[in-house]
Amino acid sequence: xxxxxxxxxxxxxxxxxxxxxxxxxxxxxxxxxxxxxxxxxxxxxxxxxxxxxxxxxxxxxxxxxxxxxxxxxxxxxxxxxxxxxxxxxxxxxxxxxxxxxxxxxxxxxxxxxxxxxxxxxxxxxxxxxxxxxxxxxxxxxxxxxxxxxxxxxxxx
Amino acid sequence: xxxxxxxxxxxxxxxxxxxxxxxxxxxxxxxxxxxxxxxxxxxxxxxxxxxxxxxxxxxxxxxxxxxxxxxxxxxxxxxxxxxxxxxxxxxxxxxxxxxxxxxxxxxxxxxxxxxxxxxxxxxxxxxxxxxxxxxxxxxxxxxxxxxxxxxxxxxxxxxxxxxxxxxxxxxxxxxxxxxxxxxxxxxxxxxxxxxxxxxxxxxxxxxxxxxxxxxxxxxxxxxxxxxxxxxxxxxxxxxxxxxxxxxxxxxxxxxxxxxxxxxx
Numbered sequence: 001x002x003x004x005x006x007x008x009x010x011x012x013x014x015x016x017x018x019x020x021x022x023x024x025x026x027x028x029x030x031x032x033x034x035x036x037x038x039x040x041x042x043x044x045x046x047x048x049x050x051x052x053x054x055x056x057x058x059x060x061x062x063x064x065x066x067x068x069x070x071x072x073x074x075x076x077x078x079x080x081x082x083x084x085x086x087x088x089x090x091x092x093x094x095x096x097x098x099x100x101x102x103x104x105x106x107x108x109x110x111x112x113x114x115x116x117x118x119x120x121x122x123x124x125x126x127x128x129x130x131x132x133x134x135x136x137x138x139x140x141x142x143x144x145x146x147x148x149x150x151x152x153x154x155x156x
Numbered sequence: 157x158x159x160x161x162x163x164x165x166x167x168x169x170x171x172x173x174x175x176x177x178x179x180x181x182x183x184x185x186x187x188x189x190x191x192x193x194x195x196x197x198x199x200x201x202x203x204x205x206x207x208x209x210x211x212x213x214x215x216x217x218x219x220x221x222x223x224x225x226x227x228x229x230x231x232x233x234x235x236x237x238x239x240x241x242x243x244x245x246x247x248x249x250x251x252x253x254x255x256x257x258x259x260x261x262x263x264x265x266x267x268x269x270x271x272x273x274x275x276x277x278x279x280x281x282x283x284x285x286x287x288x289x290x291x292x293x294x295x296x297x298x299x300x301x302x303x304x305x306x307x308x309x310x311x312x313x314x315x316x317x318x319x320x321x322x323x324x325x326x327x328x329x330x331x332x333x334x335x336x337x338x339x340x341x342x343x344x345x346x347x348x349x350x351x352x353x354x355x356x357x358x359x360x361x362x363x364x365x366x367x368x369x370x371x372x373x374x375x376x377x378x379x380x381x382x383x384x385x386x387x388x389x390x391x392x393x394x395x396x397x398x399x400x401x402x403x404x405x406x407x408x409x410x411x412x413x414x415x416x417x418x419x420x
């Protein structure tokens with residue numbers, strides 16, 4: 001139980017062990033651990049960035065939605081206006097058409113009346129002629145009295 | 157077991173406390189101490205090489221996460237004591253912690269197991285716990301002491317180191333006292349480091365041996381089992397604590413050595 005040369009062997013072993021630990025355990029492990037720390041820090045900051053981007057996108061989307069809503073309302077009111085306009089136009093058109101048709105019909109009626117009156121006149125003339133012939137007992141020379149007859153027709 | 161047969165308790169204990177050695181006088185080599193020291197080293201080397209294959213900055217697994225745990229623990233301790241950036245101190249502290257722990261842990265192997273197995277191969281004496289050998293504890297202590305002196309000279313300068321002996325702790329009017337005090341203070345560091353570890357581990361080993369001798373009386377076998385188990389469980393604490401203390405004190409001494417005189 002006294003100190004002997006084992007001491008030197010153990011000192012050499014210890015020195016080797018320290019060298020080994022430094023080279024093959026401590027250095028690679030701390031390197032790897034630092035790398036991991038870096039990764040975690042990066043990941044966290046990236047996550048934060050992503051969160052901020054998400055928030056931005058959300059507000060942006062909200063803005064877009066409200067804009068779209070406004071637009072929709074605008075479009076709706078425009079359509080409403082246009083609708084009433086169209087209806088109004090159609091009403092006006094219809095009224096005008098109706099008037100036009102009425103006017104045309106009236107004109108036609110007038111024409112018809114005139115034609116009937118003309119016919120009636122001619123017929124009345126011939127009847128009058130026939131009557132006169134019968135009264136006079138002889139044929140009236142149509143040609144001779146044509147002027148007279150024409151005057152008569154005009155008078156009726 | 158070994159206590160049976162023709163050995164008395166005293167002979168049994170003496171038998172177990174004898175190193176397997178070659179050589180004479182000072183130039184004796186305790187082969188068991190050296191070989192078990194190397195075996196524990198080899199264990200760490202094996203673990204390190206296994207780890208190198210799958211070393212990753214991603215999720216660590218198996219050996220890597222275990223070694224990272226130690227690195228983190230030792231690194232934290234060293235960083236809190238040794239404020240300056242230094243490449244050597246942290247790996248040194250980790251080596252001390254791991255190696256001392258593993259050598260201490262040999263104590264948890266049943267005291268008769270290794271000697272019995274080796275006795276079948278014709279090996280008469282074996283003491284498997286290297287830290288119960290003063291050669292090991294003082295090898296560590298003297299190595300640390302050498303680095304302490306190196307750091308003193310490196311950081312304080314040769315003149316600063318001599319000044320520390322002359323003017324510390326009582327100022328320049330008590331110079332002779334200072335020299336004696338500082339010398340004692342400095343020498344106490346390796347001596348206390350080496351003896352503390354040796355004393356604790358030797359006492360632990362001796363207690364295991366004493367418990368093992370209970371087997372001579374048949375009625376005491378249950379008591380032996382209970383005591384052996386109890387002491388082994390308690391000893392887990394002791395071996396870890398001793399490894400930790402050795403590491404921590406070495407770091408503190410090195411930190412003191414690396415301070416300049418103004419810091420004192």
